[in-house]
Amino acid sequence: MDEFVQLETLSPQHFLSLPRPDIIIGTADGVPDTSTLAAHDFDVDTRTGFMPPDPPPSRLPLEWEPWEAVLEDALKTKLQLGGKPGITPEEAALSSSWRARVRETPILSTLDLTNSELLLRRAHHVLVFIMHMYIHTQSLDTEIRIPPSISIPLLQVSSQLQLPAVGTYSDTVLYNWDLKSPSSDPIPAIHNLRSQDLFTGTNDEQEFYLASSRIEIRGVEALELMRATMDEMFVGDDIAVRRITSFLHKMTKVVDELKDILLAVRDGCDPEFFYHSVRPWFCGADSDPAKRKWVFEGLEEYPELQEPTELSGPSAGQSTLIHSLDIFLGLDNCSTQNDPDDRWSLLRRMQNYMPRHHRNFLRHLSSNPRPLRSLVAEGDPKLLEAYNATVNAVKEFRDAHIRIVAIYIIGPSRKAKAREAESSGSESIVDENGRPLKGTGGTNLSQFLKGVRDKTAEAMILPRLA
Numbered sequence: 001m002d003e004f005v006q007l008e009t010l011s012p013q014h015f016l017s018l019p020r021p022d023i024i025i026g027t028a029d030g031v032p033d034t035s036t037l038a039a040h041d042f043d044v045d046t047r048t049g050f051m052p053p054d055p056p057p058s059r060l061p062l063e064w065e066p067w068e069a070v071l072e073d074a075l076k077t078k079l080q081l082g083g084k085p086g087i088t089p090e091e092a093a094l095s096s097s098w099r100a101r102v103r104e105t106p107i108l109s110t111l112d113l114t115n116s117e118l119l120l121r122r123a124h125h126v127l128v129f130i131m132h133m134y135i136h137t138q139s140l141d142t143e144i145r146i147p148p149s150i151s152i153p154l155l156q157v158s159s160q161l162q163l164p165a166v167g168t169y170s171d172t173v174l175y176n177w178d179l180k181s182p183s184s185d186p187i188p189a190i191h192n193l194r195s196q197d198l199f200t201g202t203n204d205e206q207e208f209y210l211a212s213s214r215i216e217i218r219g220v221e222a223l224e225l226m227r228a229t230m231d232e233m234f235v236g237d238d239i240a241v242r243r244i245t246s247f248l249h250k251m252t253k254v255v256d257e258l259k260d261i262l263l264a265v266r267d268g269c270d271p272e273f274f275y276h277s278v279r280p281w282f283c284g285a286d287s288d289p290a291k292r293k294w295v296f297e298g299l300e301e302y303p304e305l306q307e308p309t310e311l312s313g314p315s316a317g318q319s320t321l322i323h324s325l326d327i328f329l330g331l332d333n334c335s336t337q338n339d340p341d342d343r344w345s346l347l348r349r350m351q352n353y354m355p356r357h358h359r360n361f362l363r364h365l366s367s368n369p370r371p372l373r374s375l376v377a378e379g380d381p382k383l384l385e386a387y388n389a390t391v392n393a394v395k396e397f398r399d400a401h402i403r404i405v406a407i408y409i410i411g412p413s414r415k416a417k418a419r420e421a422e423s424s425g426s427e428s429i430v431d432e433n434g435r436p437l438k439g440t441g442g443t444n445l446s447q448f449l450k451g452v453r454d455k456t457a458e459a460m461i462l463p464r465l466a
C-alpha cells in the first residue's frame with residue numbers, strides 16, 4: 001500500500017463541492033446547508049482557498065442602487081487622478097461634478113445588508129471604491145473630507161465585517177473576481193479569471209490583481225498540504241515523519257510555482273503605468289502623499305461609530321495565504337530575538353485588514369500545540385532537508401517579490417525623480433520628495449521587504465552535528 005496519503009480532488013457531486021450558501025440567507029430548496037462547515041473551517045474553501053468558491057455578487061439589490069450607479073458612473077467616465085500631470089480642466093470638472101453627486105447621495109440604511117455576508121462584502125467593496133475615487137480625484141492640496149453619504153454606511157458595514165474602512169486586498173482581489181467564460185469546473189482555471197471593478201478600467205490593473213488571484217488559487221494545494229501535515233504531526237511516528245517529508249517536498253514545488261506566477265505579472269502589467277496610474281488609487285491615509293488627515297464627516301450624529309485611526313491601502317501583504325505559509329513553517333516567531341524592529345510585527349498588523357474568518361484561521365494555525373519547527377528540530381535528516389527546501393522556496397518567493405517591487409515601484413520612482421532633476425545623491429531609496437519610499441501600508445518599503453526576506457533565510461535549521 002502506498003504509505004503516502006494521496007491528496008484527492010473532491011468530486012463535483014461531493015456535498016463540499018456544492019456552491020456555498022450565503023451564511024445568513026441560507027440555501028435554495030433541496031441544497032444541503034454546508035454553512036456550519038463553512039464557519040467551522042474559517043471560510044477557507046477546499047477548491048479556492050481564501051477566495052470564495054463562486055464569483056461574488058457583482059451588484060447590490062435595488063435598495064442600494066444609488067451606490068452602484070455612482071460607482072458605475074465613475075468607472076464608465078474613467079475619472080482621472082487629481083494629481084495627474086497635465087490633467088485637463090474638462091477632466092477636473094468631470095471629477096468635480098461626480099464628487100458633487102456623491103455628496104448629494106442620501107445616507108442609505110445598511111440594516112438589511114447585515115442579513116448577508118456576501119452583500120456586506122459587496123457593499124464594502126462598492127463604498128471603498130467610491131471613497132478612494134472621491135479622495136484621489138482631488139488635487140494633493142485639497143483637504144480630505146469624506147461626505148456622510150459614504151462615511152456613515154462605510155463605517156457601519158466595516159464594523160459589521162470587522163474590517164477597516166478603507167480598500168483592502170479582499171476588495172480588490174478576493175471578492176473582486178468573475179469567470180471570463182462560464183465553466184462547470186468546480187475549481188476556476190487560473191486563466192479564466194477576470195476582475196469585476198477596476199479604478200482605471202485597464203488590463204494592466206486587472207493583471208495586477210489577477211496575479212494575486214492566481215496565486216491564491218494555486219496556493220490551495222499548499223493549504224491542503226498544511227492540513228495533511230498537521231494531521232500527521234498529531235500521530236508523530238516514523239511513518240508520519242516520512243509523510244510530512246513528502247508533503248514538504250510537494251509544498252516546495254507549489255511555492256516555486258507561486259513565484260513563477262508572481263514573476264509573470266510582468267507579461268500583462270506595465271510597470272510605469274502601474275506606478276503612475278494604478279497605484280495612486282490605492283493610497284490609504286497612512287501613506288497619503290501630502291500626509292493629510294482623512295476626515296469622516298457626519299459622525300456626531302452616530303455616536304456608536306468610531307473614527308478610524310489607522311488606514312493602510314490594499315496590499316497583497318494582506319494575503320492570508322502567504323501569512324499561512326509563514327506561520328505553518330514557524331518563520332514568524334523564530335527569529336525576533338535579535339530583531340529590535342520585529343519585522344513580522346508589521347505583517348501581523350496587516351492581519352487586521354483580512355476578512356475576520358481568515359484572521360481567525362491564522363490564529364488557529366498559530367495555536368497549533370505541536371509546531372512543525374519543533375518536530376523538524378528533533379533531527380530527522382530527510383525531514384530537515386525537506387523543511388529547509390520549503391523555507392528556501394519561500395525565501396526565493398520573497399527574492400522575486402523584491403525584484404518585482406524594484407521593477408514596479410523603485411525603478412519608476414527613481415526615473416520620475418531623475419526626470420525632475422532632483423537627484424539627491426543619497427543611496428537610500430527615496431520618493432520624489434526625498435523621503436524614504438513608503439509601501440501602500442506606509443512601511444519603509446525596501447528595509448521592510450529585505451528584512452522579512454532575510455529573516456526567512458535565517459529560519460533554515462542547521463543539521464545537528466553527529
Ligand code: HEM
Pocket residue numbers: 208211212215216262265314315316317318319322323347398401404405408409438439440441442443445449452453
Ligand atoms: C506588481 C506586483 C506587486 C507589487 C508592486 C507589490 C508591492 C508590494 C509592496 C509595496 C509591499 C510592501 C507592503 C505594503 O506596501 O503594503 C508588498 C508587500 C507584500 N506583498 Fe507584494 N506586490 C506585488 C505583488 C504581490 C503578490 C502577487 C503577492 C502574493 C499574493 C504579494 C505578496 C506580498 C506580501 C506577502 C507582502 C508582505 C511582505 C512579505 O511578506 O515579504 N505581492 N508588496
